[in-house]
Amino acid sequence: xxxxxxxxxxIEAVALAGLxxxxxxxxxxxxxxxxxxxxxxxxxxxxxxxxTRTERAxxxxxxxxxxxxxxxxxxxIEYGASDEAKARLLxxxxxxxxxxxxxxxIAAPALAAMAARLASSHPGLAVHPICADFSEPLAxxxxxxxxxxxxxxxxxxxxxxxPEAALAFLRRAGRTLGAGxxxxxxxxxxxxxxxLLPAYDDAAGVTAAFNLNLLRRLNREADADFDLAGFTHRAxxxxxxxxxxxxxxxxxxxxVRVAGTAVDFAPGETIHTENSYKFAPAAFASLARxxxxxxxxxxxxxxxxxxxxxxxxxxxxx
Ligand code: AVJ
Numbered sequence: 142x143x144x145x146x147x148x149x150x151x152i153e154a155v156a157l158a159g160l161x162x163x164x165x166x167x168x169x170x171x172x173x174x175x176x177x178x179x180x181x182x183x184x185x186x187x188x189x190x191x192x193t194r195t196e197r198a199x200x201x202x203x204x205x206x207x208x209x210x211x212x213x214x215x216x217x218i219e220y221g222a223s224d225e226a227k228a229r230l231l232x233x234x235x236x237x238x239x240x241x242x243x244x245x246x247i248a249a250p251a252l253a254a255m256a257a258r259l260a261s262s263h264p265g266l267a268v269h270p271i272c273a274d275f276s277e278p279l280a281x282x283x284x285x286x287x288x289x290x291x292x293x294x295x296x297x298x299x300x301x302x303x304p305e306a307a308l309a310f311l312r313r314a315g316r317t318l319g320a321g322x323x324x325x326x327x328x329x330x331x332x333x334x335x336x337l338l339p340a341y342d343d344a345a346g347v348t349a350a351f352n353l354n355l356l357r358r359l360n361r362e363a364d365a366d367f368d369l370a371g372f373t374h375r376a377x378x379x380x381x382x383x384x385x386x387x388x389x390x391x392x393x394x395x396x397v398r399v400a401g402t403a404v405d406f407a408p409g410e411t412i413h414t415e416n417s418y419k420f421a422p423a424a425f426a427s428l429a430r431x432x433x434x435x436x437x438x439x440x441x442x443x444x445x446x447x448x449x450x451x452x453x454x455x456x457x458x459x
Contacts (some may be wrong), residue, residue: 153400156363160404167355169301169415174358180351185193188345189339191349192297195447196327202225203440204234210323210451215335216241216288218318220275221298225255228293232263241267241288247273255386259356278313300329300418304428311432315454324434324452330417330445339450341376341417350375354412365399375411382445387415422448
């Protein structure tokens with residue numbers, strides 16, 4: 142897996158910045174090396190991890206209604222598109238509605254594979270991948286200008302951003318997508334921690350392996366010497382912040398070297414590796430409104446697990 146946005150020197154710098162801070166932390170985008178992408182795939186198939194299958198069923202059920210919001214010949218712009226499976230549910234819901242598809246992702250090989258698959262299944266669709274970190278400013282390709290943009294950010298990925306970053310992202314997306322744009326965003330809903338916690342601490346230990354893989358990656362790519370047996374996976378529900386947190390817990394007192402720097406751990410000390418925010422619909426609408434987006438429609442599944450929000454750009458830039 143090639144990370145356009147993460148050169149080797151970046152990984153060392155990012156790892157050191159987080160591991161020399163107090164409390165220690167690492168950014169979740171480091172999860173997705175080749176092994177991490179494969180482990181995440183397995184997570185999406187776990188019985189406890191309801192997010193992916195629930196969102197997929199929602200898109201299957203409501204795809205035509207969602208797509209009907211777009212004007213004819215709109216450009217579908219997907220943020221964090223690791224594959225085109227979810228976009229297909231919109232593209233095929235009303236054939237011909239989207240004239241162009243612009244997947245944005247940091248993994249160049251995945252983007253090339255998507256473009257190749259869509260070229261054979263949808264020869265009339267203009268596919269223009271952008272290899273970029275969606276959390277940074279980006280310009281849409283010329284081919285999609287002149288078309289009304291229809292943004293799509295599925296997967297509850299926005300939940301990995303803290304509220305200030307989510308607000309900044311939504312404001313920037315408004316400027317990128319431009320006048321007349323809609324934006325469909327998938328978010329996980331607030332719910333009983335008895336459902337949330339197993340989704341992030343599954344019985345088969347796949348999420349634990351996904352979390353620990355971060356240390357294996359730093360050993361390989363950031364000149365680190367973590368003993369993986371010295372750390373355990375922990376998921377906690379932080380109700381005040383409305384988020385699941387993932388941590389790696391040091392089992393003992395230990396010293397680790399990272400890119401030539403000694404990093405000391407006390408027993409029980411943690412590295413905070415991910416936040417996954419869970420939104421009540423009104424809380425997400427309020428965040429979106431602050432960023433200049435009006436919520437025009439919300440779809441949820443019958444069990445109230447997951448939500449798709451249709452946003453429309455208001456006059457004020459937020
Ligand atoms: C990247 C947002 C889909 O927060 O649920 C899965 C990543 N982390 N299990 C999430 C994740 C632990 C995930 N998303």
